[in-house]
Amino acid sequence: MSKKIYLYGNWKMNNTYAETEAFFKDFPAVYNPVKDAPDLEVGIFAPFTSLWPLSQAAKKEGFIFGAQNVYYEASGAFTGEISIPMLKEYGVTHVIIGHSERRHIFFEPDEMIAKKVKALLDAGMTPVFCYGETLEERESGNTFTVMERQIKSAIAGLTPAETAKIIYAYEPVWAIGTGKTATPAQAEEVCKWSRELIGQKEAVILYGGSVKGSNAKELLSQPDIDGALVGGASLKPAPFIEIYTAYKG
Numbered sequence: 001m002s003k004k005i006y007l008y009g010n011w012k013m014n015n016t017y018a019e020t021e022a023f024f025k026d027f028p029a030v031y032n033p034v035k036d037a038p039d040l041e042v043g044i045f046a047p048f049t050s051l052w053p054l055s056q057a058a059k060k061e062g063f064i065f066g067a068q069n070v071y072y073e074a075s076g077a078f079t080g081e082i083s084i085p086m087l088k089e090y091g092v093t094h095v096i097i098g099h100s101e102r103r104h105i106f107f108e109p110d111e112m113i114a115k116k117v118k119a120l121l122d123a124g125m126t127p128v129f130c131y132g133e134t135l136e137e138r139e140s141g142n143t144f145t146v147m148e149r150q151i152k153s154a155i156a157g158l159t160p161a162e163t164a165k166i167i168y169a170y171e172p173v174w175a176i177g178t179g180k181t182a183t184p185a186q187a188e189e190v191c192k193w194s195r196e197l198i199g200q201k202e203a204v205i206l207y208g209g210s211v212k213g214s215n216a217k218e219l220l221s222q223p224d225i226d227g228a229l230v231g232g233a234s235l236k237p238a239p240f241i242e243i244y245t246a247y248k249g
């Protein structure tokens, strides 16, 4: 059997409530032909304000959905934050943690990211943990040092059973939203290396950074890449699902 492919869409700060409803008017027609593919898992990660219409569509269409961030405390004086119990009421099972935009624009440190990962695992939820190097870090030869710090910090103190439950996403910062994709060899090199560092042969490791229909086949065919975390190409149903059909093509 062919390997399972994870196709996860990260909408970032895009799609209002009304736009989310409009997305799911068009979605079934595009999604139905691949909906029951045994090797495909689709996930959509939306802004908090779109979680309600997203949860309704997910129930109907049968895909995974989640949030793009969460705070690790259950409640309290944390103005502007959203907690795990709040997400659970919406049926959220997966949450993106440590996305480079959270790290670089909102200065989330490794320690905070690690606490979020642990809190989600404790709640029986799945963290989609992102890591990756900036262009400067790559060009100065620090790619692996930086990522080792990011990954080790997130999994320190976790049991092997817990590290196996995390979904990992390698996203080189220089490839996110830039149209510059890592070459399949570059992405495979890092995903293979990550698998060894994590110490889980069966770990699910995604690649993210300008994934689209035209580069999906080469990237997703790499042995250590289990799927894609997609930003820009996930905002409309057709280019999003095309990533899977192009891979299968």
Ligand code: PGA
Residues within 6 Å of the ligand: 010, 171, 175, 176, 177, 178, 179, 208, 209, 210, 211, 229, 230, 231, 232, 233
């Ligand atoms: P992109 O974003 O596909 O628009 O490059 C990927 C991501 O940041 O998850």
